Amino acid sequence: MSRRHKMSLTADLVALIHRHVLDPGTPPGFEPLTDQDHDQRQAALLASHPKGEDLWLFAYGSLIWKPACEVDGQRHALLRGWHRKFCLKLVRYRGSAECPGLMMALDIGGSCRGVAQRIPAQRVEECLGQLLRRETSVKPASNVPRWVTVETDKGKQRALAFAINRKGPTYCGPHTLEQTADILARACGHWGSGAEYLMHTVAHLEDLGIHDRYLWKLQELVAERIKAAAMGREMPIAAS
Numbered sequence: 001m002s003r004r005h006k007m008s009l010t011a012d013l014v015a016l017i018h019r020h021v022l023d024p025g026t027p028p029g030f031e032p033l034t035d036q037d038h039d040q041r042q043a044a045l046l047a048s049h050p051k052g053e054d055l056w057l058f059a060y061g062s063l064i065w066k067p068a069c070e071v072d073g074q075r076h077a078l079l080r081g082w083h084r085k086f087c088l089k090l091v092r093y094r095g096s097a098e099c100p101g102l103m104m105a106l107d108i109g110g111s112c113r114g115v116a117q118r119i120p121a122q123r124v125e126e127c128l129g130q131l132l133r134r135e136t137s138v139k140p141a142s143n144v145p146r147w148v149t150v151e152t153d154k155g156k157q158r159a160l161a162f163a164i165n166r167k168g169p170t171y172c173g174p175h176t177l178e179q180t181a182d183i184l185a186r187a188c189g190h191w192g193s194g195a196e197y198l199m200h201t202v203a204h205l206e207d208l209g210i211h212d213r214y215l216w217k218l219q220e221l222v223a224e225r226i227k228a229a230a231m232g233r234e235m236p237i238a239a240s
Contacts, residue, residue, distance in 0.1 A: 005206060005216070007199070008223035014196045016230050023190040027091050029169060030138040037139070042129055045145060045160070055124045056159040057131070058150055060084055060114035061104045062197065065204040068134040069127035071117040076208070077150035079161065083110035084212065086180045087164055087173040088142055093191040101187030101194040102180060104201070105143060105164035107173070113210050116150055116159050135162045142170040177214070181221035185229070195222050 026032050049055060057063065057071070058079055086102040095101025106112065119127045135143050143162040150159050164171055175183070184194035202219050205212055 005211065007202060007206075007219055009195060009199045009202070009219040009226075010223070011199070013223055013226045014193060014199055016226055017186065017188060017193050017195055019188050021096055021188055021190045024092055024097065026138055027097075030140070032138055033136065038129065038132055038136075041132055041136070041145070042125075045128060045132075046125065048147065049124065052121050054121050055119040055128065056150075056157050057117045057119060058114055058148060058159040058161040059117050060106065060112050060161075061201050063117070064115060064208070065200050067117065069119065069130040070123070071127075072120050074115040074117040075152045075154065076210070077114055077116035077152050077157065077159070079106075079112045079114065079148055079150045081111070082106040082108060082148070082161070082163060083112050084215070085164075085173065086175065086184070086218075087171060089170045089172040090187070090189065090194075092189055094189045094194050094197055095187040096189050099187050100183070101189060102172075102175070102183050103194070103197065106161060107164050108166075113212070115208065116152055116157055140168045141165050142168050177218060177221065181218055181225055184218070185222045185225035195226065198222060 058077055059067075059074070060079070061084065083106070084104050085107040086104050087107050088103040088105045089095075090101040090103055091097045093101075094103060132145070135145070142165055144165050145160055145162055148159055148161045150157050184198055187194040198215070198219055202212070202215050205215070
């Protein structure tokens with residue numbers, strides 16, 4: 001599906017804020033999950049999933065454009081009661097201790113349009129292990145897996161989603177649209193920048209025919225800030 005709107009945030013603009021950042025490792029106050037931790041979480045989810053059935057995963061952000069495992073098809077899905085929000089503070093990956101970043105997560109309230117990705121029954125155990133290791137790498141966890149019900153053109157579907165841990169130390173908010181743009185226009189880590197993450201997410205949603213008005217306005221504001229900084233006209237930072 002062709003992109004419906006022309007984005008302001010381009011790869012050329014994103015490149016302006018990219019910089020080489022070394023991986024600082026696990027931040028203070030967190031502990032890496034062990035193989036035993038992952039195995040226990042995987043076993044708990046498998047125990048609550050009907051044996052021999054496909055598993056559906058609700059993807060709303062980077063899992064759309066960078067799946068954690070091989071998926072066998074997807075369909076548009078609407079999740080009610082949750083919404084996309086830049087509410088996960090990062091001092092690693094796409095941010096640093098000196099310039100913290102933000103990443104999207106599912107937070108309570110509203111609704112979210114994304115896709116339900118199918119994991120075939122015979123690959124559920126293998127793919128679930130890959131998925132958990134990508135989405136949850138430390139404790140206390142920032143994102144936690146939970147079963148949800150999404151609406152698709154084939155009817156309601158039980159799916160696995162990763163939602164923000166509101167009691168975790170990385171949960172932050174609320175930020176205004178302008179404050180979020182300020183952060184994303186600057187933050188970069190060893191995985192890349194927050195602007196790059198936003199650009200890919202918006203672009204792939206548009207290709208799917210999903211126009212998220214909040215993210216669309218956000219990418220416009222981030223583009224404005226990067227352009228202003230490149231011209232030596234640093235825009236005022238919104239009060240936090």
